[in-house]
Amino acid sequence: MARTPRSNSPRSNPSRSADPAHPDEAALRRFIRSQGPDYLRQPNVTSIGIGHKVTAGRDTGRLCVQFTVGRKLEPQSLEAERLESLPGSITIDGVEVPTDVLERRYSPAWRLVTPERMAKDVRKQRLDPVRPGCSIAHERGTAGTLGAIVYDLQDGSALGLSNWHVLHGPEGRIGDRIVQPGPFDNNRTERNGAGRLLRSHLGAAGDCAVVRLEERGIAPEIIGLDVAPRQVGQAELGDTVVKSGRTTGVTHGRVARIEVMVRLDYGGATGFRNIGGFEIGPDPRHPAADGEISMGGDSGSAWMASDARGRSTDVMLGLHFAGESDGQGSDHAIACQAHAALEKLEVSLDRPSAEAVRQASGLGFDPRFLEDEIALPKPGPTLAHDVLVLEDGETAVHHTHFSLSMSRARKLALWVAWNIDGRSLKGYGRKGLDFSNDPKVDDDHQTGDRLYANNRLDRGHLARRADLVWGPDAEAQAANRESFYFTNITPQHQGFNQSGAGGLWGQLEDAIMEETRIDRLRVSVVAGPLFEDEDPSYRGVQIPRAFWKIVACRDADRKNRLVARGFLLTQEDLLHRLEGLGLDEFRLYRVPVQEIGRRTGLDFGALRLADERDGGRRTRREAVGAGITEIRARADIPG
Template identity: 55%
Template sequence: MVKSGRTSGVTYGVVRRVDVLTKIDYGEGYGEQNIGGFEIGPDPSRDETMELSEGGDSGAVWMFRSGNGRTSRVMAGLHFAGDAGGGAESAIACLPASVFEKLDISLSPTTYETVRAEAAAAPGHGYDAGFLGDDVALPTLSADLAKDIAPVKDGGEVVHHTHFSLTMSASRRLARWVAWNIDGESLKKLSRSSIKFQLDPQIEAEHQMGDEVYKANDLDRGHLARRADLTWGPRAEAQQANEDSFYFTNISPQINSFNQSSRGGLWGRLEDAVYDEVEVDRLRLSVFGGPVFHDDDREYRGVRIPREFWKVLAYTTDGQLTAKAFLLTQNLDQLETLDLQEFKTYQVTLDELSERTGVQFAPALAEQPVPEGLTEPRVVETSGDVAW
């Protein structure tokens, strides 16, 4: 084998032992850690007195050599540590696969694209009803609203994307509801740069509100299922969810000061508040949200802009399923000038939310007791601007 270290330069070695476990004490806060790998000794066909490892060599790649002595294209391991001087010279290298697994990375573009393609094509890969352990099924619609569901091209009524699902209103060209899962333990911070908003291939274009309503004004393309909520799991899967979130089926027109998280992120912080107030089991939530449609919603460029949005957070604490429902109202005085006059956030009961929206929630949520003291809508005290 051969490596080129930052300090030691080009050195040659042979594998002495496999499945070596090295114990290292990293001090306060980390303690003793076990590092797996294999042991390397000097290549007897070379200078056996050469240093295999010096400070700064960590991370150098050990490559296998072929029978003719040439360096192959096969990676043997990543240099980890070596002797500090004295005794027989030796070094320890970590197996690439174990390092890549820990970092959740791959050097193979084909593998990465394959994982994403599998995530996009997997049947039922959207919202997971059993995510919390209890069966929290997708919402349904009242009989009248069910007549307005925009058909999915495969013949169904529900659109499934990575980590979220939704049902569209044909008349309003927006989602009636979106349902998604959040795995807080495996969230990834991914960039949104270069990702474009686009029409959803699962729904006919005539049933979607595209870019025509957003040009040359202060309306934002507001995510209903928050982009940052969806980017969890293996990196390739998280990236697929990142891109899926930009389909127009997951978007609703919102005043920019209402939508942009850089202005405070109040609406998005409703979920964060759950983490602050209670110990959410395994940092997992199931969330439902969408716009509230009214016949007198202000018309703008031929479409009616929702002035209310709702969100339901479902989670477990100590094995007990809990649900909280919220309603946010923005009063638009003159939509033509896009003035956000006032907004308020209310905590409401699921029954009231169903009455307002026509969205009916899973029995597992409907059976939960009404929060103590919540006999009527309660204003949630907040500060700053809001973000959906």
């Protein structure tokens, strides 16, 4: 999400007053959210929200609970029509809060003006690139407004933002075709395709939807405002705003009510729905033509915060979705809160980074799994030439709960990084799972099954299968399958992988989790083979004789400080007898993270600084062997 600044319209805010007689705005918001739906069940109530008390036509500046009704009736008429009267005040958190009752009716802003009233301007034409402020709709709809260009948090693709009732509607389905301009403005829908409906929402977060824009170019600047939405703000009473809609063009307004809940009839099987947002009234400094700040066809317009001169800023506050339906008196409009709509639709005003896309998709190593940022290992100058670059230009391959990078020369992983959530580990087994090539890496750049046939080499997991199998069932099952990709496998002698020293290498994470009071049982691990020029060659593959592992967690016994521990296990003597029956000894060592970095050519960043062994303070002049200790039994593994 984009950052959420406060809008900058000058005003005084009574809710901030220290006077205990003034209601607390947060308490009013809670009241509207919890009790608002009950009031909306009354047939005559069209909305409820927070506004300023109006007395004799004058804004008193005092916060109140403000109701709107279809008709204002005298008490005797209410009784005759079996309607409940609304209270004159409501006690909220011990403070008596006044109420207001205004006569307003709303409808989704899809009713269109007659053709003779429209100028055939650029907004109603077929555009390439498409721009916010133009006509857009479902191919079986009429016409609304494209509000903003946004970006999918799941894959980073460009999307168009508008209303549910513009892009989806009661008869629509996800995947339906969206056209620009809308059919009302150009009925040649067969040539006007702009994309497909991707996601939509109709409820408390608003009336909103996004289309994947696949058939045109895009330009994010709003027609008539010449500014692209870049930030998201939360509307407050008195904020000045401006929008650019398909029908009324550029109009100005002022936020009249916040935390509004409005009851609208969407027709068909959808019927009445309670939609959340805020209300905009006219801005007397910038009056609209005919007094109309919105009309049918403006649905989906972005309401932008404006400065003292009425110029649009790049801060988006809301998404227009409804207006007054009777056209009497001063015009008012309703908008979804922009931050709520964007969050619900899983989109952002800024194109997300590759890392943000990865996290949103649920794939790969999460660098903030332990709160402190733990970046993926970076190759130093001596290693950079050996890192495999993928077709998309990236060097990291992301799978469920783990990421890795490949060596071009060895066709094995340089490193694998993974997260372990000890509280949600699943007990899925490996039955029916076969080793296979990684679909994200070309077959020519990974070592497959031929190496392991008819010898004593094991297909050794770098990221342990059992470590990855956590989370929701579908996610855990995906991690279980993906752990068997050959990019996560290295050749290991049976004596290394299955026996000797009580299997200490595989027990490292288990031992640390049992012996250390780990915050929330969450652990991050980075591991890999240690490549050396002297590694023996077998069937055209140089077999690593040693492996390294770095285990990180937040240690509750050390005030939840991030700590990292490095280990090195060598099979240096085992591989002299690949075809023989004898097994030579191998050894497990505790080593400083900085020493692993020196041997591998990788920069471990925060993990080096979090190493309690050297605290990142070691220098190159110190002895290489300093801080290295051998682990002979599980009791030697540090807790």
